Amino acid sequence: MDFSYLDQWLEEEVGREEIEEVSTGYRNIWVVAETAAGSVLPAALAATGQARELADQIGVYVYAVLVGDGVEPLAEKLFACGADKVLVADEPALAEYQPEVYVKVLADLVNRYRPEILLLPATPLGNDLAPRLAQRLNTGLISHCIRLGVDMAERLLLGTFRVLGGEVYHTAACPEARPQMATLEPGYFRVPYEDPYRSGDLQRVEVDLADVTGRLTWTDLNARVELPPVPLSRARIVVSAGRGMGDAAGFALVEKLARALGGVVAGSRGAFDEGWIDEKQIVGVGGEFIAPDLYVACGLSGDIYHYFGLQNARFIVAINPDEKAPIMKVANLAVVGDAKQVISAMLDLLAQ
Amino acid sequence: MKIVVLIKQILDPRGITVRRDKERVFINREEYILDPGSKAAIEAALRLKESGDSTATVIALSMGQPQADDALREALAMGCDAAYLLSDRAFQEADVTVTTRVLAAAVEKLDGADLILCGRESGDTGAGQIGPRLAEALGYAQVTDVYALTAQDGRLQATRRWGEGYATVETMLPAVITIAPAAFPPRYPHGARIMNAYREWSVPVWGASDLGLEEASLTPLLAFRGESFPPPLEVGEKFRGDPARVAQDVIMALKQQLISNI
Secondary structure (H helix, E strand, C coil), X not given: CCCHHHHHHHHHHHHHHHHHHHHHCCCCEEEECCEECCEECHHHHHHHHHHHHHHXXXXXXXXXXXXXXXXXXXXXXXXXXXXXXXXXXXXXXXXCCCHHHHHHHHHHHHHHHCCCEEEEECCHHHHXXXXXXXXXXXXXXXXXXXXXXXXXXXXXXXXXXXXXXXXXXXXEECCCCCCEEEEECCCCCCCCCCCCCCCCEEEECCCCCCCXXXXXXXXXXXXXXXXXXXXXXXXXEEEEECHHHCCHHHHHHHHHHHHXXXXXXXECHHHHHCCCCCHHHEECCCCECCCCCEEEEECCCCCXXXXXXXXXXXXXXXXXXXXXXXXXXXXXXXXXXXXXXXXXXXXHHHHC | CEEEEEECEEXXXXXXXXXXXXXXXXXXXXXXXXXXXXXXXXXXXXXXXXXXXXXXXXXXXXXXXXXXHHHHHHHHXXXXXXXXXXXXXXXXXCCHHHHHHHHHHHHHHCCCCXXXXXXXXXXXXXXCCHHHXXXXXXXXXXXXXXXXXXXXXXXXXXEEEECCEEEEEEEXXXXXXXXXXXXXXXXXXXXXXXXXXXXXXXCCEECCCCCCCCHHHHCXXXXXXXXXXXXXCXXXXXXXXXXXXXXXXXXXXXXXXXXXXX
8 A cells, every 4th residue: 555645744744843843932732730639620621621622723732730749640630631741840849839939830841841822720829820920921811711712824822701791702812922821711611531541741840949939828728708798789699589489488498599599688579568678678669770690589570660670680580480470571591380399499409 | 018009990881781692882871980899909908007007008000091090089089198190192002911011110110019909800801910910020929819808017918719718828028919809898988088089189190201111112912803792691491390300400500600601
């Protein structure tokens, strides 16, 4: 059989790569693989999976970077999720997060190996680290991306993120500076299926921490925070009761649901007449006009006076036994059924 | 202690309607407000001043259009001691890297600060980069997404979001702290201070030349590549039947909504 076309093809491939190398000098996609309690975070695995997809599109390798103390064994997981190479900076001094120290370690690695794209998960650590690292490297960062793509004509990373509270998406690119950096919003990228037979290169890297010291002292890793109460007019999640809840026990279910969803309790004038809520919690004409992201109406028919108060809600869920109730026509999600039973079942599921 | 608060004026989101089905943003009312995150940062600064160090000065800084003057006067009315507006035609195309450069120059013109506070992210673009970038540019320590703050003998205790919960860290000064808006509900300014903010006090404007910045150093790194919209929400999806099954479906749907919209 004649395989000469393969040689020719390979030659072309190699030739093309060399040109790329000269023109930018930056290659490959890197992921900073954040770890916690001895495992790689799902958000970091998802970022590795996304890096794999991008790398296959533009024809480069995926590197994962592990920074920490005793993190080397976690490399296997990253290979299984799509990394070709894992760089490990494993030092006792890196056990706890210090912005300046982590920035130094990663900036040194980036300057030595020159990745074309650098991804981090948008976790509390990633959101703290990525902008500082981008500033040190004098490059652009597209933060909180919910979608990534590649402009093949210009070989540019395209990052899409939410603005105006998520109602609009913007897409940005970093045309000149390298590496192109982005943080990936957790929950928007799939954790890839693991291929336990996939393997790769593990490389320990030296870190030079001589002239950098952390300025933070971590005093309590399980701190508690009491958030001040949110006024109804500014709540993002509102759970609302109507007379259809029947009695005080029914209303108590609504309160529990609000707590489980992290929202605020409100109600119709009917609920006020029953004495379940006070005057400031009435939604509608003569009460509050609200625009939450999520409005859950329980046992509430939603007459026009009530509806005026909630018409700017972004997503409405109604639970009502009467399919013909006005609220059911405007709800994005209408549950036909006994509100008490449905809410109890929801609470059971949310408690799990 | 010298506290600098970085504030931002944004378009009032209540004057904006987004029509997903028409794929358009309608600006019904072009009004500007002080960003809620910035207000929380001012509140945090004032609480630090009131809780111990009464000799502290709180200085508000804002880069923006000339109308951002209003935002700075609101900051003065809330209780800040001084305010400066950083405004220049050369700043108009600014992205976050340019803004960092301008703010860093302004802080240096003020002879540095012990503490710089700003919102975790702004209510419009919400990139959340200014704090850490400025900390790096000035060589300060940083703590982001902070829910509680106390100062003691030149050190600062901050409780921040960490992993799935919260953690408390102590940081040396000078430092940049970014504030979680939910944790610091802002005060209402006193009526007399609102009047004074316009009648008595002034807000100096610093341009590129005042800050010693050349126009060539103010080119943005990021380029805008288009706008898109989430799919329109359907109205009237109905669930019925066995409560337990229905509850499961509803929670699945809610989780999807919460993750994509909130």
